[in-house]
Amino acid sequence: MIAIRSVRNRVSALRRSPLALAAAASFLSHAQPLPPPVAPAEAELSTVEVVGRSASGTYHSEEAAGAKTDLPLRELPQSVRIVTRQAIDDLGASKLDDVLDFVGGVSRQNSFGGLWDNIAIRGLPGNENTGMATLFNGFSSNRGFNAPRDLAGVERIEFLKGTAAALYGSSEPGGTLNIVSKRPLWRAGHSIEGSAGSQGLRRGAFDSTGPVGNDFAYRLNLAVEERDGFRDHVGARREVIAPAFTWKLGRDTVLDYAGEYLRHATPLDRGVVSVDNRLGAVPRSRFLGEPADGDVTVKNQTHQFILSHEWNSSWRSRLGLSYRETSMQGFSTEANALQAGGNLTRQRRFRDYASDDVALQGELQGNVRTGAIEHELLFGMESFRFEMDTLMRRVNPTAAAPYAINIYNPVYGQVQPTPMANTETFEHQRNTAIYVQDAIKLAPAWRLVAGFRVDNYRQSLLNRRTGTTARQDPSATSPRIGVSWLPTPQWTVYANAGRSFRANAGSDVSAASFEPETGRALELGTKWESLDQRIGATAALFDIRKRNVLTADPVNTGFSIATGEVRSRGFEFDVAGQITARWRVNASLVLNDVKIAKDNTLEVGGRLLNVPKVNGSVLAVYENVFDNDQRYGIGGGVTYVGQQLGQARTQAEARADVAAFELPSYTTAKLVGYWRVSPRLRLTLDVDNVFDRTYYTSSYSRLWVTPGTPRSVTLGLQAKF
Secondary structure, three states: OOOHHHHHHHHHHHOOOHHHHHHHHHHHHHOOOOOOOOOHHHHHOOOOOOOOOOOOOOOOOOOOHHHOOOOOOOOOOOOEEEEOHHHHHHOOOOEHHHOHHHOOOEEEOOOOOOOOOOEEEOOEOOEOOOEOOEEEOOEEOOOOOOOOOEOOOEEEEEEEEOOOHHHHOOOOOOEEEEEEEOOOOOOOEEEEEEEEEHHHEEEEEEEEEEEOOOOEEEEEEEEEEEEOOOOOOOOEEEEEEEEEEEEEOOOOEEEEEEEEEEEEEEOOOOOEOOEOOEOOOOOOOOOOOOHHHOOEEEEEEEEEEEEEEEOOOOEEEEEEEEEEEEEEEEEEEEEEEEOHHHEEEEEEEEEEEEEEEEEEEEEEEEEEEEOOEEEEEEEEEEEEEEEEEEEEEEEOOOOOOOOEEEOOOOOOOOOOOOOEEEEEEEEEEEEEEEEEEEEEEEEOOEEEEEEEEEEEEEEEEEEOOOOEEEEEOOEEEEEEEEEEEOOOOOEEEEEEEEEEEEOOOOEOOOOOEOOOEEEEEEEEEEEEEOOOOOEEEEEEEEEEEEEEEEEEOOOOOOOEEEEEEEEEEEEEEEEEEEOOOOEEEEEEEEEEEEEEEEOOOEOOOOEOEOOOOEEEEEEEEEEEEOOOOOEEEEEEEEEEEOOEEOOOOEHHHHHOOOOOOEEOOEEEEEEEEEEEEEOOEEEEEEEEOOOOOOOEEEEEEOOEEEEOOOOEEEEEEEEEO
16 A cells, blocks of 8 residues: 555656656546545455556556646646546457447547547547558657557557647648656566456566666566457457666756567458448458468557756746657458449559658646736747658559459459559658647636747658659648636636647649648636545537548549638546545537638538537446455446448539448447456456447448447456566
8 A cells, every 4th residue: 555645756757757747647636635535444345456457446547648747637728538558348349449449529530440540539530541540659659650559558548638739830720639758767567467358369568667766766667469350351460569767867957768579460350341321231241351461460669758847836838849750551352332242343452652751849847926916928939850762562453354243242362463663752841830839827717828839841742653742831720728717616617719720732733732720729627526536527618620631532533632621519527536436437528519700612500520410428346345345347338439430422422412321330348357366466357349330430431330339248357576
């Protein structure tokens, strides 16, 4: 058992490092004590575990590293949803996709055949190839080709809703995702975990941390996972290595390192097809690619160094360097057209992609007072250089060589055509930005957060097949302002407004670059937090508009122009925390209306892909102790996702009253449980999709529909030493 005072001392010692502070803050939130015990069983429930799966932690967090301010979340004029390590562990989540159902307003987008994560927050997706704005410890992590996020080395996941462009630049106005890695602890702890389950799941994980002398601490997370999968001929294997260290170079200077190597190999799987606008014609397990293609392999390598220095009690600085390499290579066979009788013609493709990303950040943060007003000032600079090589070869079906498969009676092993040259490009991006933020305590009950960022962006895209180069050098200023009123110690009323931008990739018919997307976001909300800070809730209304969205060129077929507009409006409610000494709950409800406001070819007033109008979830876990002092926990969750658009409907289809292709709504349930056999041994059981519902999570078109996973049972064993 760890006293709360000792935890706070640890946080104070690590305060010089923002990365370490983020991890310590999360650790502190896990260590919140339970109410005064009324029985020995309740006293037992306050134990804290520092490695491996957490126990008696919390779902509610009081701060977010991605907000770049010391203001508690209750005082921040912004909606922030944090998935804590406790919630990750309760869900039995090993990858980012496992937690998305329990975060309101998040919808899955095109996952590129299962090769990366792609989500939308508040209905607004990012680039269809690179996904939405995602950060790893505050550095951009979605440039390039990124395998599905493994959670072995992750401490918490921060969903910063609304625009964050004033801090992070190019992003979506719906929200930004910040992944916070596990950090070294100054107390030794080690755990090893193995799990096995349905669809041939085998996974092993190792977590070790501790000090090496008085000035150096390390952490190492390892994971290896294999899955046969529920899809025919579609298995997956991944390896994760995530080292980290904290080095106290002096009394006021700390160097932090966080690294990650991830290798993910699986066949590119575009899913199932719809027949006559209906799903279910083929079983959810049927693979319509070609097993002989083998795996597509994605490799990611990340290194981050953060040098922090505390100049005095009021001012501190941070200098960060991030280097990332990504690559993707392999063959795939992908649906092209469905013919009468069930014959599906297919393309065969070969991809060889690689990227390098170097980013530098410098920040100075301090507190000053002007009369009775307190300011928390942040001055920052960021620069990055990103280079990406892409080579794709493709062969299309012809009448003479359809390269087809029958969806009702698939026969694999036919002669495979050789892909020919199709796309070969080299992209170079550079960006230099400055940003400023001021978090002001205007009065005991008033907070004001204001800031802006100026980005100077340069991009060149060389088409190696034609020898032409498209260039763009847009600059953008992204301001935001928010105000909070704290009428009582528990309630907050807030409002904010901000702008965003995101450079559009590619070029038009004249090889000229597109104008960047711009966004405007408005939000009005209220927050509540219990007096013991163990449970919190947020309710928010939002109105967002994006302009310069790419749309088809009405004159030049096959080209695009940046004239489209999209609007998103909605309401969201989140509540998370410890409601009693034995019960913790996480729940959300979102109503989201996302429509196309302007387009050349798509239906104006139509919805966007994969965005339900309604989604909600609840997760509840009960903990107690047997008479022999063995702890146990049991709980469950329910998720509802409303009907989603499965393929964009054109204006011509709307005029002809052609029925839209929809993904049906669905409800799934899960069960979770654990039994701590001894202080060092723990058994876990997770059951997903308890009632084995057939459902579909996302779609790119009628030919590329992703089915949800059938019922799966996972049994895990964890040992601490």
